[in-house]
Amino acid sequence: MEQTAYEKRVKRRISGREHDFFIVCSPGLETICRSEMVAAGFPDNRMNLIEGGIEFKGRVSDCAAMNLNLRSPSRILLRIGRFKADSFEKLEKKIRAIDFTLFLPKNCDLKFSVTARKSRLYHSDAIAERCEAVILDQLRSDDTFTAQNPSTQTVFIRADQGEFQISLDSTGELLFKRGVKKKITPAPLRENLAFAMLFWAGFTAGDILLDPMCGSGTFSLEAAMIKAGLPSGFFRSFTFESWPSFSPRAFAHLKKQTEENRVSVSEKQIFASDMDDHALAVMQQNMSGHDFCRTIDLCQKDFFSLNLSTIPPEKKGVIMLNPPYGKRLEEKTNTKAFYREIEKKLLLDFKGWRLGIILPSKETLPNPLVRLQLKPIFHGGLNLFAGIGII
Template sequence: MQTLLSDQALRRRVASWFRHEPVSFFVVTTPGLESFTSNEISQWIPDAAIHQEKGGLTVTGPLAMMIPLNERLLTASRVLLRIDECIAQSYPEFFQKVKRIHWEVYLGKSGRFTTDITAKKSRLHHTGNIEKSLRDGIGSYYSQWLPSDDSQPVLPAVFLRLMEDRCTFSLDTSGELLYQRGYRLASGLAPIRETLAVSMLMEAGATRFPAIVDPFCGTGTFLLEARRLLVPVPASRWRSFPFTGFPFYHEPTHRHHRSLPAEKPAIFPVLAGSDRQPEAIRKAKDNDRLQGLEPVIEWSQTDCHDLKNKWGPDGLLIMNPPWGMRVASTGGSVDDWLAIFRERFAGWEVRMVLPADFPVPAGLTIRFRSVSGGRPVMVAGGRLTT
């Protein structure tokens, strides 16, 4: 006989299910950025247990760490709450194991959801059939209750990964990828992804420099991310998260986290960006206004050949210089630009992202490797000397 799953009954089930903390999250990162994400997690959640893997990290701790993982991490792409794991080698077996999961504590009263499914090296490999069995199993589990008209503004997403017959069920807590900050709506040609940009800033120790300058600033990614490092404002200032609609979401905890005072440096570095394209500078200023933080960023329409050092003997030059097909339209090369920068910015540190197979510029070393736009890249850097 079907019964009604009331709000009170659901709260009791959630409290009972999650009283046996800790829980596990998988924090998805771009390959090569795992160590930066691990450092961030340790900063914001000192007691979390972290296991680093290729493409991400498993983080174990209290359920409440879902909030800082999403609100504070600048190098992560997505945060998945682990639901369950099982081995399934046939659809009937998979169906029965799906039915055993307590889905109401994750999906709420309605049981409605979206899916993201991949399968590799498994007997169950057709994602359409896998999704049907998943929905049939969850529907069968929910058949013990009367249908609910509970409305959800954003449906939760169940991520299912099958690898060598092992099924891993997760709940997406992030929604849009975390590098979609909400304040860089205007983009330009070949923009660098925010997570790679901020990792480069972290690797360079950007906050210790009196000036951070990007001579190929485009629409401003490096400098906007540098300001987020200086002023660690929660991400929900600019974007929303689906976890606010989950049955286990605790609004007072979230409100308390957002109210934590931001630690700001005693002295802010100068932030300056230039680009030869007026449209890029216009877009950078639009993104700057949308971000709405201090300190002020200096923007100028200046060709890198004409850029003069007005900031002193110490600082950080950070850039995503044109390479490949983009070089033809700029009238220069990486070696040409470095020769100019060595003369005008001697003593400064430099970081630049280049294709993985690009010759390492003289005097620089590879700091780390990653991926940008689906292409392997390296980050080269060092101190500029004449």
């Protein structure tokens, strides 16, 4: 079928061109994200690591591939405008100069995330209202593109000293949502953090993983996806899928290409356990229906009575722990004492294993028996540490 003039414009100005993107990362995960991009073959000289993420130049198809494959980031933004504005009139004029009809479907639901600092225009609701009116006016007036499944489209507006940066979210729900878990237990870890800890501990697809306080199973599910060669976004959808520049055929092809790396692992290589009935039931549900979870052995066990009789002794691997702490521990148990017990158990039964453990603070293990490298992480609104070491 012949392309319409509008389709040709989308191709010429959006899909056929390079744009500026920003990959948003949790503090501390930027370098992991860069390693992932380099490993995927993205040239180092086309990206720039800054605090909070990575800037890169690429096509919307690169953005699709990164959303699909990168395990560490939070979201990917397409930067579409940068200008100075010190009045609403100027802001509206500059926003009107961006052709939103080439970027967005006319039936999308707009949402705004606005921050303004040291700027004459500082009222975020007023900024959002003015921009929304202009964008909707554009989208409604043109005979452009109607998405079959329009998603909520967040427009990010950052104003700093009068300089505005306008970006479109390409991701939708944050990237840590893999579309695998059906349920969660209290204090679940985000999948991107679980990946970061596995990465820091040097976990590779051939390694045994022990996840003895598994809760809803974040470490185990992430490791099982890695073993199976499944891209992080394989089971979910993204906002860019409703953009006019999106090519369903090219994206289906990209997903199909990932099948070449797919491995079917039926041997038990991931050992997940928890002492809590509810956690076990949740984890069971999260695994159900997913073939890639056949490599996970799940059982109910108290960590302190765990023994390695079911794991071949020569296969030392990686052990990941996200223990309860503070309020989540029973009243009578003190966090430091509990962590000390965990350390003793690790030294007794897991010598030589690589370890990743979440610590609520640097003081949790004042004189560690296991030497740990402490990586600051941000989780559940708190500044915590991931302790990484060899037992």
